[in-house]
Amino acid sequence: MPYLGSEDVVKELKKALCNPHIQADRLRYRNVIQRVIRMSKLDQWGQAEVLNFLLRYQPRSEEELFDILNLLDSFLKSSSPGVVMGATKLFLILAKQFPHVQTDVLVRVKGPLLAACSSESRELCFAALCHVRQILRSLPGHFSSHYKKFFCSYSEPHYIKLQKVEVLCELVNDENVQQVLEELRGYCTDVSADLAQAAIFAIGGIARTYTDQCVQILTELLGLRQEHITTVVVQTFRDLVWLCPQCTEAVCQALPGCEEIIQDGEGKQALIWLLGVHGERIPNAPYVFEDFVDNVKSETFPAVKMELLTALLRLFLSRPAECQDMLGRLLHYSIEEEKDMAVRDRGLFYYRLLLAGVEEVKRILCSPKSDPSLRLLEDQAEKPVNSWASDFNTLVPVYGKARWATICACQGTERRGPDLSNTASFATSGPLIPEENKERAQELPDSGALTLVPNHQLTAEYFEKTWLSLKVAHQQVVPWQGAVHPDTLQMALQSCCWSPRAWKCRSL
Template structure:
């Protein structure tokens, strides 16, 4: 049969029926209802069709068709469609010998058991029966599904199957049962830890299956967390060391972490353990290498030569990780390289090209690489490193360009001549952010390296036209006041700033201008007298900021005593070269940072890490992941966010603070509530100059703190208004103002919550978000 081909012709639209036009006063809801007459994937008709198909005996008789219908139910569930109405039919479908069908049905039941607890009880008998099935895969699947049911009283049903699973002949069932012990402990809540389960898990550490061994360690760590976790004594430690070869890479890294808790008693035992660990320093997996390295460094605290040898062997794996395509692994490796450089500054100098920035590197990796390059500079590679940094100075990212310019400034303390030429050349671009960063670098450079002063003074004329930010203005004004006798147009530049002082918003710039003019007046009085008089008059008579007014009064009274008295007071040194000497800095011993090695601390820096973990009241840095907030699908739960001293409660009595995600508020309602609510809490959060405050919105959104309005990027007075709601229906309204003078985030929180506990917990979340952003942008 031949297929006829239809020719395309011109259609006469006059013969087509004209659709009825809805009246203009019809509501949007009415029009949307007409548009939704066609069924879609998640409509009620589609769910009813699935329910009828699951009840159809003809489909149930055909295993393949029956499984396809169940597949459709799971597909709807994963797409967010509510298919809880077919729960009863899915429970019936679990009574089958088809293991694939069982997996699908059990996945469905684990998802909706919390919504249908009464119906979920009907599936308990089927699950208990499957726990005794001859097929070990079915037994393990049933036991895992029972442990994942989130419903009240479920621990009464799963306790005996877990006990039976711990003694099962199949290793797969034992793996599931061991992890089920941790889930059972979590479901029991504040009940006393079952000593029988703990003893059973300790005995299973000698299980022939390596995965059971690792799961036992994880389960014991969770069950005994109130007692500082699992205890590693000499027999257990030696057993774990002998079983390392049987484990996979992740199991080896986990066991190596637990072995850090064991302290050998004799030197002979230490070296026996080090000999066993030697082969793992050659592993192809970076987590195993870093875990073995840390254990080496901890055990060899009294043998510095052993630590040096181990770090030398770590060089190749770390360099390989630094060039990994996985950006997260690359960042972690770079942070650990910086840790090593604290004790061995030239450790990676021969491989400095490995730390050159690639075009597709994210900015946080480029920042780390530039910091490392500053540590690796020597006489042989200084030109190559400076050329690499010079290219980064013109990056489209202003923040990255600032980092590169400041890196050149750090190198200039040792190689000043080459660096000053590069920095002076950057001024020719006449870009605002580049010029500001260069001027700030010049300010620090002339203070630390006075031999650079003539070159810097030569490059300064004309820079004032391209500086708009406060920090750049302050740096330029300081240079003009301190070294204005060598800059021809210095009095006239300061005069322009003085004439526009009424439009200046930063009090720090005004005070810097006063000091600079007084200093320059001492060397060039004829050109500065009139300008200084007008500025002091303005500061005393018209200025509203009391700090500026007091500074003006101070200089007025000081000048009244005579020029000689002013010179005695302001005749301070113009530089301090001792601060710029880098070669005399002490190298830190390895033991000062080894406890933080292979944890999250190097990624955040110890100062930012202390800020993140200060609210939790914990000090054990070896378990770094315990300090991070847990982000769920619909809420963020942060425990112990307020200090025990403030709350007056023990950690066990504190309730978790939860912000919900499904909250919305209109701008009109926000404004009405804001005006009607008194301020409940005020705090200042430290910020860093040059970091865009707009990125706060993304970080806070993850914590279910939403932004309703904020200023545009680059605004002189940046503001942001936030709102959030917790599970107790407490509404939190917040105003954040960026104070560029300090800089800090001035935060004002208003809430309808009673007491200070909730608002302090909300403020702690804000501090955590800000600290995380500053840690990633350093």
């Protein structure tokens, strides 16, 4: 093996580590590993590549494991983020049987990660934030003492700001809740509607623990009377009263006047749901519904109409005198004039339900108005580090496992490229016959399966010429179905390769 400081050290190292003779000799293999770890003349790219090679090594004993970790310790102090992340991944994987060692490593890598989150490189910053969120799934509050590092800067792009908002939401504790909420409150009026929406939803998430402070901030945001802010706040209130019933009274007091501002379909749905479920606490609820019913013909969102039907029927059960007339008008419109079949069916169902009696309506519609137990279901359990250690220092935290697997599969296909060696025939591998015709397929000659070639340009003239030149591989008789109108027959003949008595499958 050549001197480890030479230019070709990475290539030679890969050959050595992949050599089966060296792998079979554990002592020799270990010596190679130790010599590699002690090298100092490689640049940061070589060091990162070497650390990636070392992932395939499996220590034979605990003593050997800790010897290697001690030798790797200096890589955690590197000035290169790539080397630090590569060393961290190697530590996490080698120490998979020692959770306390993994935790210590993540504590040590906290500084380099925070530095990367403040990097001028937007790509590096975004990837580091995704890794921070991944660590927080196993170590909640791991970065809580450094929460100010995740405050947004004015010049940062919105996708980095959105990631920082998500991180801030996970770092809240008794010591920093006031500062974090004030920071998020500032984002709620940002020129970016996406950032404002994310900040409001983040405050709603924090409200499950610090309800009073968050509800006060959300109520004050309604005073701005801006459509996109009011819409998101009302949606947040809808989720909040379901999970935290103790804030219902404050939310009901804040709702009057919102109907004049909201134009978005999702915002209308949230407001209508609140008015229907908690309408007995909101004095002007029937009058708001009356405006919705009067303008139902001009409503463009079918989901809003369906929510209006349910909410008005619920309010009718608690305030019948004020809702009877408008409920009748809404049901008449839904059944007789509405063109959307889902809305019509909903109205018809409620009409028949009312015919069955009020008690039957109450039995079906009067469900619980809140369910605090869902908070326990929504709280994600802490994931062990080993569940994501192999994904550390990759793009999986950025894209997610499923999407990254799809990207890798597509890239593999692009590298191989389509096989166009025989452009006259796209049939290369096995019969294209339905499962139910397998027995009959044994009697047929092997014509090859159909293989689709992506991005292949095929003119109509070439296709027609090729199709007509193919021989008939199979002819199947179809029973005659009786008299057919000539126009129908002509249309069928133009759209497919059927004939009145048989169809022919040409061999590709």
